[in-house]
Amino acid sequence: MKPVIDLKVKGNFINKYKSGYPLISKDAITNPNVLKEEGRIIHLLDKNNQFIAKGYYGKQNKGLGWVLTEKQGEKIDFTFFKTKILTAINKRQSFYKDENTNAFRVFNGEGDGIGGLTIDYFDGYYLISWYSEGIYTFKELVIRAIDELGDYKAIYEKKRFDTKGQYIDDDDFLKGERGEFPIIVKENGVNYAVYLNDGAMVGVFLDQRDVRKVIRDKYAKDKNVLNTFSYTGAFSVAAALGGAMKTTSVDLAKRSKAKTIEQFSVNGIDFEQQDIIVMDVFDYFNYAKRKNLKFDLVILDPPSFARSKKRTFSTAKDYPSLIKDTIEITEKNGVIIASTNNATFGMKKFKGFIREAFSDMNVKYKILEEFSLPADFQVDRNFPQGNYLKVLVVKKSG
Template sequence: MRVKIGLNNYGIKRIRQGNPLIQAEDLKQNIKKIPFEWVEFVDNKNKYVATGYLGKQNKGFGWVIDQTQRPIDQAFFMEKLQYAFDQRQAFFADETTTAFRIFNGEGDGFGGVTVDYYADYLVISWYNETIYHFKNMIVDSLLKVFPNAKGLVEKIRFKSDLTESRWLAGEKPQEPLIVLENGVSYAVYLDEGYMTGIFLDQKEVRGRLTEGLAAGQKVLNMFSYTGAFSVAAAYGGALETTSVDLAQRSLPKTQEQFEVNGLSLEQQKIIVMDTFDYFRYAARKNLRYNLIILDPPSFARNKKKTFSVAKDYGRLIEDSVDILSDEGMIIASTNAANLSIKKFKQAIETALRNKNVNYQLTESYRLPADFPASNFEESNYLKVLFYTIKK
């Protein structure tokens, strides 16, 4: 017998429109203790609406995973996983790219868990405690559908006393593990906390840089992390790159990314500094860049201040214009799920108008094909806009 939980009319309407995300306000009752089991969502006449589960995570309060009353068992998960893998056969066939997402949570039929592929190794991420309760069945299903996996590591992405990264099956690779994307090599570490060294959802943007968008250009990569955008730009013929990040680890990590591609470090500057401090430094030194890449975290805090995409992105744009060449490009990116594409565009263009420059939106990117989104705006979280600017 499954637990039955009543939905109000608003919640039922959202589900019938194809939105699988359950919010607390969709429920008829106040849930004090979340059940670690599958739930039948019902209407005010106790009639079946959908099957799912409740589990707190940053996107909401639970997920719908079926609307047919079938059993949620290993066969169910194997079917979902197999279908997702089948949809990605073009990625598996591409010898120039060996790292991509093979299961994208709600976009592939059940929210709360994702699986990434790194050259025959798998990384499974759990986003709430309830789905983690079904870990054994899901992991077993995954390894049955993908028996050739050399190893499997898990990431705990909900509040927990558990270690955030743990090896579950198979062998650990010799690290760094070298993966390919658009023919470029990237050094990744599968068991170093949440991060592996590359954000796979940006493959198309890095692909544009690899193809030569930055050829002959001076490139500034802000919030550079391990310098993946800088490496793609250098591989694609950039004259020089400057990578700026506040984290001390960014320096050796970025150097390593250039080295695994045999790219000389002489034309690559790697600077450990707060982004806004670097903008001031570059303006003071009269430095100019043809292409500036802005891909900040949604929210960040250091000892002095906090940064929020929703509040502070306009400042990033204005400061970028000050050190952009007379004709240049800004690649503006965010993964903030709570900021709509419309509001993101408005924030950028308001800042550009404040600087009295001519601008044109020339390209835009959302999530790539291996990151299918579901039928609600926050699911398609990635927004990347290319602006050409003339002063």
Template sequence: MMEEKAVRIKQNFVRKYEEGFPLLLKEAVTNPAVLEEEGEILRIETEDGTFLGRGYYGEQNKGAGWILTGNEKEAVDQRLFEKKLMVALGRRTRFFEDENTTVFRVVNGEGDGLGGLIIDYYDGYYVIQWYSAGIYSFKKTIVDLVLNTTDAVGIYEKKRFSEEGGYVSDDDFVAGAPAGFPLPVKENGMVFATYLNDGAMTGIFIDQREIRKTLKEKYSKGKTVLNTFSYTGSFSVAAALGGAAATTSVDAANRSREKTEEQFRMNGIDPDEHRIIVDDVFQYYKRAVRRGESYDVVILDPPSFARTKKTTFRAAKDYGKLLKETIPVTNEGGTIIASTNHAGMTRKKFRAFIDEAFKETGHRYSIQESFSLPDDFLTDPAFPEGSYLKVYFIQKLS
């Protein structure tokens, strides 16, 4: 067993860890001075030395590391990582066997017992996301395991840590054979262009798979659809394939136009038959209201934080305002698909934003359906913060 350091937990936090909480909270540690080098193996114990778990030191948001096992006889080593990876792969068997979906999550951090580590599958290629220097110290072990236990064509990585807390831009290619880009992947039969070597994002948010499927199959036929914060236009593609009468995609990023056009073409759709607008969403709303424009379906999937020349948006504070400005451009009987990936926003708070927005604008609503993370995004019941995605299909009644 590798040398490890004992980390003592304050008495008022002990029960939390006995119940399986996987994140090592800084405020829970009585002897933080022992945490010196990220990647160190930690023995988590009570103040009297009773074993609680074993993990590693890695600075991530409010955490100082993750607990990987509650078995005192189990070491944090190559065998532990191999066991957890094999279990994770087995849990995704049906995804590997689905010819209509070739992009999905293989390891979802603490949901698969590997806090700080994300691994996604892109049609033969694996993308490893490292959320701390601590988990990155195990890079060779994890990369070798992926190469040796899967049929990986190649491996790319995203380092989501730095002293400043931002994305570390580097050569994202790691091992195997490089992919050709765009790399086409399938999602429920739809085709999307992805780029595994182009910064923090790949061109598609794969946690929204079930939302796109539902939009395509149930909410698009004959409808006018407005896709705000549209990124590369994947929701617009789903709506068009579902028979939408028209789609409008709005995003403030200049590159969103060419990226959205590309996604339409990947699916045999002429982008010239759809509106793609580079604009601040809030400014676009103002002009839409003046012109008397409204839509049958409006999609809201904003980032947790966004800034343009005229607007700063923070989901935790401003989502209610976004909803209030969306309601006037939504037709009576129409649907607002409201989504947030902000882990700090509870479902209760999100529902409160929805309720307040409709009351303050003098309209009634009903929730048609709601969603959280898809099945491949396993979560840990002891760590509810990991279930970050919240999506509501909201019908504007009057």
């Protein structure tokens, strides 16, 4: 067994960790240079060498690793992982029993007690995502825990790390029977084609479940809908099934068109009656303005950071200008669904982006409702950054 590494916590961070803060950040530690091999167990100590918490070393963009327990005697072993995963599964029993939804998150990182690890469920298939080499060293314990806790068709994995923090693209199959992809999962009665064996993304973002449902049930009927940064068109499918007059899906990625056609098709929707456009969203805004196109419902869910040949986009600095472009092509009394998964700012700042954009355009608005992560995406109350999703339903009133 490898020796534990002692990390000294700076004085102004001690109370934070004693209060349950889970992320081990470099600026909180006086001796980060002692960290060499990821996966090693860490003890956080104060200046008097008094124990504060225990965790593991695993570098990801958020920090050096994660706290796992405040109990000095608790072992980070199979029993630890099994208990955490079993507790998480028990909390999701209502999802397992839901006949209309069979795709959801089973384990949500630090929200369920182990940062850097997520486990999703897709109609009998488990998908484990590893966010650092450190957490990956515990792989056999996690798989064994899933083995002991229930039946499944297969386990797949995504290694979302390398020296640049990117996804490692190799065979994602771990054990069980290989799936025939796509598998068709259900979410609130809607079908989505999912690929667990094809790169970093599977085809649908589970954290937007509640937003897709409200689009279908409340905002889409008889509306002309624009879905920007549309990926595989999941929002467009929800809108079409909600009775939208027409949907327009716009994304720069060439494969988005075939993927969107597939999502419409598995729901029995005639994709030829919808517009699916491969184009830079900002170029499309200019096109729509030139053609005087207007939409009743516009969905904005950009990546936190994106770079194309023409421009670089960052939600942290460019979201207000994105909203301003949107206001210009939204009908009076139309609705904008503004979303971001950027964890570096909270809902208050996001609402400030909306206020700034509408003020600059001299247009009035009203926030009708707001969403954050759904119930299966458990959040640690001591780590608000973990509740990264912010969605505002905004009505343009002038």
